[in-house]
Every structure is written in C-alpha cells, then in structure tokens.
Amino acid sequence: xxxxxxxxxxxxxxxxxxxxxxxxxxxxxxxxxSILLVKRTKEPFKDKWCLPGGFxxxxxxxxxxxxxxxxKETGLSNVYLNQVKVNDELNRDPRGRxxxxxxxxxxxxxxxxxxxxxxxxxxxxTLTTKDNNYEIxxxxxxxxxxYQVKKTTLDQKASQYSYQALRNDLSxxxxxxxxxxxxxxxxxxxxxxxVFNLMPEYFTIGELKQVYEIILDKKLINSAFRxxxxxxxxxxxxxxxxxxxxxxQLCKYKGE
Amino acid sequence: xxxxxxxxxxxxxxxxxxxxxxxxxxxxxxxxxSILLVKRTKEPFKDKWCLPGGFxxxxxxxxxxxxxxxxKETGLSNVYLNQVKVNDELNRDPRGRxxxxxxxxxxxxxxxxxxxxxxxxxxxxTLTTKDNNYEIxxxxxxxxxxYQVKKTTLDQKASQYSYQALRNDLSxxxxxxxxxxxxxxxxxxxxxxxVFNLMPEYFTIGELKQVYEIILDKKLINSAFRxxxxxxxxxxxxxxxxxxxxxxQLCKYKGE
DNA sequence: CTAATAGTGTCTATTAGACAGTATGTT
DNA sequence: AACATACTGTCTAATAGACACTATTAG
Numbered sequence: 137x138x139x140x141x142x143x144x145x146x147x148x149x150x151x152x153x154x155x156x157x158x159x160x161x162x163x164x165x166x167x168x169x170s171i172l173l174v175k176r177t178k179e180p181f182k183d184k185w186c187l188p189g190g191f192x193x194x195x196x197x198x199x200x201x202x203x204x205x206x207x208k209e210t211g212l213s214n215v216y217l218n219q220v221k222v223n224d225e226l227n228r229d230p231r232g233r234x235x236x237x238x239x240x241x242x243x244x245x246x247x248x249x250x251x252x253x254x255x256x257x258x259x260x261x262t263l264t265t266k267d268n269n270y271e272i273x274x275x276x277x278x279x280x281x282x283y284q285v286k287k288t289t290l291d292q293k294a295s296q297y298s299y300q301a302l303r304n305d306l307s308x309x310x311x312x313x314x315x316x317x318x319x320x321x322x323x324x325x326x327x328x329x330x331v332f333n334l335m336p337e338y339f340t341i342g343e344l345k346q347v348y349e350i351i352l353d354k355k356l357i358n359s360a361f362r363x364x365x366x367x368x369x370x371x372x373x374x375x376x377x378x379x380x381x382x383x384x385q386l387c388k389y390k391g392e
Numbered sequence: 393x394x395x396x397x398x399x400x401x402x403x404x405x406x407x408x409x410x411x412x413x414x415x416x417x418x419x420x421x422x423x424x425x426s427i428l429l430v431k432r433t434k435e436p437f438k439d440k441w442c443l444p445g446g447f448x449x450x451x452x453x454x455x456x457x458x459x460x461x462x463x464k465e466t467g468l469s470n471v472y473l474n475q476v477k478v479n480d481e482l483n484r485d486p487r488g489r490x491x492x493x494x495x496x497x498x499x500x501x502x503x504x505x506x507x508x509x510x511x512x513x514x515x516x517x518t519l520t521t522k523d524n525n526y527e528i529x530x531x532x533x534x535x536x537x538x539y540q541v542k543k544t545t546l547d548q549k550a551s552q553y554s555y556q557a558l559r560n561d562l563s564x565x566x567x568x569x570x571x572x573x574x575x576x577x578x579x580x581x582x583x584x585x586x587v588f589n590l591m592p593e594y595f596t597i598g599e600l601k602q603v604y605e606i607i608l609d610k611k612l613i614n615s616a617f618r619x620x621x622x623x624x625x626x627x628x629x630x631x632x633x634x635x636x637x638x639x640x641q642l643c644k645y646k647g648e
Numbered sequence: 649c650t651a652a653t654a655g656t657g658t659c660t661a662t663t664a665g666a667c668a669g670t671a672t673g674t675t
Numbered sequence: 676a677a678c679a680t681a682c683t684g685t686c687t688a689a690t691a692g693a694c695a696c697t698a699t700t701a702g
Binding site: 161162357359360363364377378379380381382383 | 663664665666667671672673674675
Binding site: 416418419420596597598614615618634635636637638639640641 | 654
C-alpha cells in the first residue's frame, strides 16, 4: 500500500534547568535558564550542537523513548515531561524523511549527581525581543551561539505563530524547536505553576521570583509577587543565610 | 537500518463548529458546540463513528494532509488549524503500529455550502463535570453517544492531566482524542481570541457570549462580558432583528 | 401587555501596581 | 557604615462582580 512509507520516528528533547552563578559575594547568585545540548559526532552536522534525542524503538511510545533518553543524559527519572509538537517537514533531515516529536523536560539541576556525558553541555539561554522578532543567545563556558528568529503570525485570533531561525548554527531544525519550546514554556509559566518543576524542593521567595523573571524576561513587583504566590507556598521555619543581607525563610510548593 | 520501521502515519481531525437550533420563536436560537464525525465503512470498528482523518502521504506534512482532508470533508480551506498532539500508543490500532497526529480545526459552519459526505454527520457536544471526571454526550439527529472520562493528574504543578475514556463507543482512541481536544479548546478560549474562528464575520455580542458560555460551561456576567470584549470588536451600524426582543448591533472582530 | 434580549450605569469587591519603611544579615 | 536582600504596610489604580434600570422588538 502506497500509504505506508518508510520513515524514521525520533524524539528531540528540550531539557531546561536553572543555572546559578555567583558574581558578587554579597548579592544573590545570578540565575539563568539553561538547556542541555550535545555535540554531534557523525554526519550530518558533525561537530555541531543539537538537542539530545534519538530513535523511538518499535516497542515503545515517544514518551517512553524520551524518558529513556532523559535518564541516559541526566541520570534522572520522575521528571516533568510534556509533548511540545510534531516536526515533520519533508527536508528537515538530509538523510530522508524523519518525523520527530519534541518534548520539554523541566529539571531541578541540583539533583544531577553524575557527570554529564562528555559530549553534552549546558548552555545558558538569553531571549530578547527585537521589534517583534527574537534574538537567542546560547552561552556555555567555551562558546556562544547566537541567532535571530523571525516571527510570523499564522492566526492572530489564536495567537498562533510560526518561527523561522535565520542563520542556523545548530543542527537540523533545532534552532526552531528551541524557540518553540521557549514560547511554550513562557505560556505555561503564565498560566500554571510549572516553574516549580525547575526549583529544588526548598527555596526562597527571592529565588523563585528570579526564575519567573528570567523566563518571562520582565521585572516583577516584589510585594505583588509575594502576595500572589503566598497561597501556593508552605513557608517553613527554616532560615537560610546566603550573603551579605537579611536571611530568608525557606519555602516549599504547597500542591493541594 | 533497524531504526526505520514500517509504521503508518496518519492524521485525525477534530473539526469543531457551532450549531444553532431554534426552540422558542421568541428566544435566541440555542447554540451548541458540535463536532464532525464519520461512520467507518470498513473493519476494524465497522459502522462505528470516528474522527475524519487518514494517511499522510509520503510527500506531504501532517498539516498539509490535514488541510487536504478538511477540504474534502467540508469544502473549506483557509481555516484555523492547530496541532493538538501525537498519539502513538502501541495498541491504538488493532492492525498495527499507527502514529497519528490530532489536529483541531475551528470552522464557521455557516460557510459550508456543499452537502456533507453521506457518511459524515455533525454531533452536538455536551461536556459536564462529575466529581472531577467528565461526561461527554454526543448527539446527532439520529442517535446519542455518551461516555465517561476519568481524569488523572500527571503533574499538578503544570496542570498536566491524562484522560481515559470508560466504555468507548467510538473507534480507536478517538473518545480520548475528543476530550483532549475539548480541554485544549477550553484552555485556548480562556487565553486567546480563538473563539472568533467559530463565528461568522458578523455577529451580535449576545451570540458571542453564548459561544463562550457553551465552551467554558459557565454563565458569564453580561455587563462584565460586554466591557471586556468591547476592545476587540468593531461595532458596525448594522442592526439585526432576531425575534421578539430588542434588535442588536452587528459586530466584527477587530484584530489589530 | 408580556416575554425576551440589548445595552447602560453604578456601586462594591477584589486584585494589581507603586512605593515607602523596617529588619537583618555580611563585608 | 554600606550594601544587599527580606519582609510588611499602605495608598491608589484598574478590573471584575452584582444588579438595577432603560430600550426595543414580536406576538
């Protein structure tokens, strides 16, 4: 039957975490949103960075494959994982027809105990808006990758957009998958409590506010933030001292 | 290569529209959210209802295939269309491994001029909440299909749920795809202007409010609704008389 | 007249923004 | 003391909910 054709079925993972860097001994560590990339060892795109991922096997679902690959890359299981979308453009892989499902994983990086694979590396993400388009900067300790993304409105009513990466230094269509994942993350941060998946079990309100701010790329009002978030937190009687300033109470996500 | 299998790659369409039925000559027509289903002519699930859909061909993307099938079923093009998710459970099709992408299409039913396919039929949807689970009723002029859906929380923080249809009278996993589409629709109605894709070009504020109410399954406050929606509308100077009550101004979506 | 929707106005309650002020650590 | 964050309080602005009131049609 002509309707069954031969294609590869793969998954691409957007593994997001929070990175903290101490700049000033008196100030809070500067936080960044980060993503895990791996260096390709084979053609095509040999030596270029790409998203972790791989083939989905005959006896597993895309989610099972993604869980397996996530475990391999980070050592973690029981992690937040959600489908972003299917990518099935005809020429997205020069080797032939490859249908990929992108998944977003949000992890608490403090839980990673093992060494990363030698080919894997965390990149900090900076996303800035330039007259309704975007500029993404990915920074590791060794290098910086920067690219512009053009945003096109597909349906204004539904806030449906398509994104096109200009000057792609990553592999395949992964530059596009990253921006799509970031937009999905932003949207979910605005409408759910998904950020808590990026936080350790205990954290301070100041740290939580920082994470909201880097994902949404805007400053939040301190008192309003505390007011709104308070319902969703259990404030423990533990106090943490983190620098040249008043110590803070540790909090925990309340859930139900 | 072992990694390439002979899977089938298909699309399933959730085509939603609004149905109006006149009950009381003096009252506004009662509106319903409706979905287009087709009756299977072959095994498996022969004579059961299923979502429109079909195989994605070797030289087209899932979106192109969906556009093609939508055109075939409704005669419409230039319609709002969005990916919902990939469904790739191992046993979702008894014939073998079938990976399907579900798409949601929102259409203005008043634009359909041609006759439907003889095997196709619109079903009105009623979605009620029963202690955190759902009951879906699909009603056509000939028959009623009713099923319960169990809701399981996968990640409370991210409001991520999975749905399981109990007693499935539809084909394949389509009962589940419908509830997932409805949840996606509800979420988008709350966060975007997507409803306007279901409306004709000109409509009254009362009709628009009815559509919001049936999708969200709750009554809205009249004055508050008018206040909030006003920014997004162009109010024309055309007046429409629709029954034993004060006539109404016709509106249009403003867009930019 | 009555039923039914359209449309306006206004009071109140809730939520968000702005910002000042106090508290408490380290360097 | 200076810096940096934690935390509280309060005033104001904006938004949402409740509800009454007027308008206008068909039957």
